[in-house]
Amino acid sequence: MRPGEKVPATARELSASAVGAAAVAVAAVAALAVLAVWRSGGGGVDVAWLPSWGARLAFRLDGLGALYGLLATGIGVATFTYATAYLPRHLEHEERPQGEGRRFHALMVLFMVAMVGLATAQDLLVLFVFWDLTAVASYLLIGFDRQHREARLSALMALLVTGVSAVVLLIGILILRAELGTTSIPALLERAQGGRAVTLAGALIAVGALAKSAQVPLHFWLPRAMAAPTPVSAYLHSAAMVAAGVFVLSRLHPLLATSPALLDGLLVVGLVSMAVGGVLALGADHLKRLLAYSTIAQYGYVVTMLGVGGAAGAAAACFYVLAHALAKSALFMTSGAVTEATGGKALSEVGGLARAMPALAVGSGLAAAGLAALPLTIGFFKDELFFKAAAERGPWLAVLAVASAALTFAYITRFWTGIFLGDLRRPARALPGRLVVPVVVLGGLVLVGGVLVGPFAALSEDAAQVTAAAPVAVAAAYHLDLRVENVMALATYALGLVLVAGRPALAGALAGFARLGRRAGPERAYVAALAALNRISNSIHDIEVRDLRARVAAVLVPAGALVGIGVAVTPFEGAYLVGSFSRGDLPLVVVLAACMLAALVVTRLRRHLPLAIALSGVGFTLAVAYALLGAPDVTLVAVLIETLFTLLFVATFALLPRRVLMREAALRPYGSRRFRDPVVGVISGLLVLLVVWAALSRPTPTDASANRQLALAEQAHGKDVVTVILADFRGLDTLVEVTVVLVALLGVAALLRRGKLW
């Protein structure tokens, strides 16, 4: 190929971009479908799923489902479009093949499907399945740059924090099921009347939801998750993954509202998250991390509103999620575009880009204005509703609300002006349109929502009615008077400007707070817990796998302990009977004595071949014992298996060099092992003896079922009842067992031929 000639796109590159385009198309179609179903009044499906659990595959697109479904699909269209341009450049930077883009786009679509499923699920078990699906997809997406240790650790942290808390959520669900007898959400909301069990379940569910929404103290995974490629953050960490938590709180709000203490707890967590996230965002330098802290704070608003509850709280929460998602997604994409154009990743590395990138500046300016709640943007109404609900609750909450909103105003102003105003720090390269257009479109939507709030208000009104389980009116409008919301907004702007101006003076305190969080925050506890668990796991692993006999002991000793407990708690009366002995039993006794002798010989032998033959001697004498007991089927199988195994043993020895075998045979057990192995063997053997003795001493209760099976064998057209049992009565067991046989073959092939079966 001559220099300068354009490198032809390979098939893999083409297919990656085709998958990307398909992802956009899927999201667009899904968004339109959700919109259409919502406009036509909702709809759903309901199929039987787990009849014995009473769980049904029930989905219904109600107002709340429509809100979160539209967010997942609509923001999906924007971020997927952005990703089609971002990812090829990203993979090029990372020097990875373009074909890996296919996996990325597919995972994004998987995430979207999981979110829509979550938003529409009407059964808590179904909801939980989609909940975990979002966690898995998020793990793979955050860790997409798997060659970076940072990305892998961040992905694991997100998975562990949201995954472990998901188990807490599941426990909550199961308590609800035990208490109220159903997992169907409408039925649960109808039956929940409060009470300690329901409150406990609600608290567990809330813990899971708050961890997912990155609320303090389980917030630390979100800033770490910024190691993900930007489209992931723009999607998962603005409108989808983190929204899932508050979605579940909204979905189950009537249940949570049966306990005022739970709502107060939400209020506290929300307020703390608002404060912590806001302060950290004001101090942050890294672009995406600033936005992540902002997300923590913003979902803190939503959680606070859910804690306030009632019609006003529900309305504010639902509208807030909608307005925030539009703005935050655009801002994340802005940060990615800026990094792509200049290489700068932090506020201290960029600046003065307004002239070079006017479209991006306008689009993200609108989004930032929306987050700062300036008039003529949808954000104004989010704060209007928020202030209204806060003021209704009490003056102290109104003050805290203004303070948090001022923090938001300050950090988002700093974010936008830091990027686009001031001196040009680094020159900007031209960007492809698809990195800019989604930002402009979302910014435009923020503006449209500020002028024509009707459709947005209608959507959140429908959603809020589900959350509040009562009619709700979202009264979003401009009022040119000095009502309390307007006064609070003016106070916010003023205080925000003061914060912007005074930030340099606060820089030391902000950095100190961030340092305190790193030193003594919950992340330290996470890291310490993980390290401790790893140590425990390693030490157990060391004990278990030090050698093959230790591994056998690791099975025998716990099993023996369990059996020993069983023996100890079983009544001794009539358990250990010595039966009568007749002359007819003499052959059996002789054979069993031979078997014992062979077993004893096994323990004394050191060379491999005699060992294998002595072991087969144990098996063959047992087979003879079966024959004397009148069990021809068992005898046949025992003889065949012993023959085959002995031959395979010998064949395997033939594979090993003679000197290795000799060396191994000459090894003497050393140290503690000389005593450990006999002790383990004798104790486990004795316990088995006790159990078998006790079992045989009792009259067999299986006689009846054996007779029944003998009778049934005739009807099954069989005469050999053993075969009939294996192939018919207990056929499913046999099926599972033979499947294991095939798996064992795979294991042998993996060992001997590196997995090649043929």
Next chain:
Amino acid sequence: MTTVLTRAVARLLLAPVLMVAAAVLVKGYADVGDGFAAGVIAALGVLLQYLAFGRAAVERALPVRRAAQLAVGGLLLALAVAFLPALAGGAPLQHAPPPGDEVVKLGSLELIGAVAFDVGVFALVLGMAVATIGLIAATGDEEEGRT
């Protein structure tokens, strides 16, 4: 390395061993034995050939390279017998023909669903055993530098 006698006996025994295996398989429902035992018997017959003639000769004479496929096929057959009735609305492993119905006979061989299941088990066990023997034999040959 093996004597003429061993080889002659091994050659002569193969057909009877397979015949016994087949008998144990199809008569298992009426007499001692089942698919598992039949599979092991047949595998022992094949193993005898390996011992007498070596891997290369056995691979030329018998389709032993297909053993793994045979095992997978056996599992699929067993799964099909177990779950195809479920597709038709019955229970998994539903008895065919139903109790009390007349059994179709081929000579003295009775055709019932469970026999097909047992044939699947037979194929799986035979395939598994022969594949394992082949894998061990191939590894041994590689170590000794034979191919």
